[in-house]
Amino acid sequence: MKVLVTGGAGYIGSHTVRRLLEEGHEVVVIDNLEKGHRTSLDQGVNFYKGDIRDSAFLNTVLDKESGIEGCIHFAAYSQVGESMEKPIKYYDNNVSGSVNLIKFLLLHGIKKIVFSSTAAVYGEPEEIPIKENSAVCPVNTYGETKLSVESLIRRSGSAYGFKYVILRYFNACGAHPNGDIGEDHDPETHLIPLVLKAAGSRKKDVTIFGTDYDTEDGTCIRDYIHVMDLADAHIKALLYLAKGSKSQTINLGLGRGFSVREIIDSAKRVTGRDIKVIEGKRRKGDPAVLVASNEKAREILSWEPYYTEIDSIMETAWKWHKGHPKGYNETIKDYLSNFF
Secondary structure: EEEEEEOOOOHHHHHHHHHHHOOOEEEEEOOOOOOOHHHHOOOOOOOEEEEEEHHHHHHHHHOOOOOOOEEOOOOOOHHHHHHOHHHHHHHHHHHHHHHHHHHHHHHOOOEEEEEEHHHHOOOOOOOOOOOOOOOOOOOOOOHHHHHHHHHHHHHHHEEEEOOOEEEOOEEEEEEOOOOOOOOOOOOOOOHHHHHHHHOOOOOOOOOEOOOOOOOOOOOOOOOOOEEEHHHHHHHHHHHHOOOOOEEEEEEEOOOEEHHHHHHHHHHHHHHOOOOOOEEEOOOOOOEEOOOOOOOHHHHHHHHOOOOHHHHHHHHHHHEEEHOOOHHHOOHHHHHHHHOO
């Protein structure tokens, strides 16, 4: 299958591209490299640097790359805090970009899309585990923009026969098992890389935001899903659509949660290093527990997560971090020079 991947040089995008290539698919990647990394992509990818809001660029790519059968759409801004400070930026990029993408997909006869959505559409959940029919009420701009694109895709499905799978996933984590691609954000806001930076002497400490939640150890609990399991789910979703199956909205998560303290303890075990912890106040809008129901993914997509234990997830993240402590900008040689 020939697949267009927008945002394919980003964290989840690059791992999905790698898996697509491993399974023998032809891949076309569009990424403006504002957040993504060209070096995260293999040489076998047809890569185009540009923005999906640029109509002339998008039309040129789709004209040149005939025969695309489906699209996996990752391209979006995803920093929750920034989204609250710069809502216009997020609506312009995430929503306007998706409008333009879908318009040109339809113009070129491409009517299958797998959309990268988020658990942020649920806001503060009323039930745990969270199911696909749980109430949606995002509490931040990022979640609002993703929910808007979901609505756009559904409306396009009704109006134009557009087929879709919307994947709402929880906390993406980990790295490719060979350690050559992984998570590299600037700024970094995700817990596991922050903890590993502290373990690797690139950060003095890690802060726990809230220790008085109604959980077993007082810290927040989140559902952590390995990036390779996410990649597999996106490909299964696209193949599901290729069979002519009906459109779906599906959660992706491990189906169980780990607390902040459990994540830190795992990092200590895996790295063999102590990690300095600072106990801070709660952050506004942080629910105590966010855990997905993944029953629908298992049933509809025949998907099973491979990485089910936090230490195995942490081991892949640590392997990437040891080889790339400054992300894609530093090598293992540079890293070792800090210790010898």
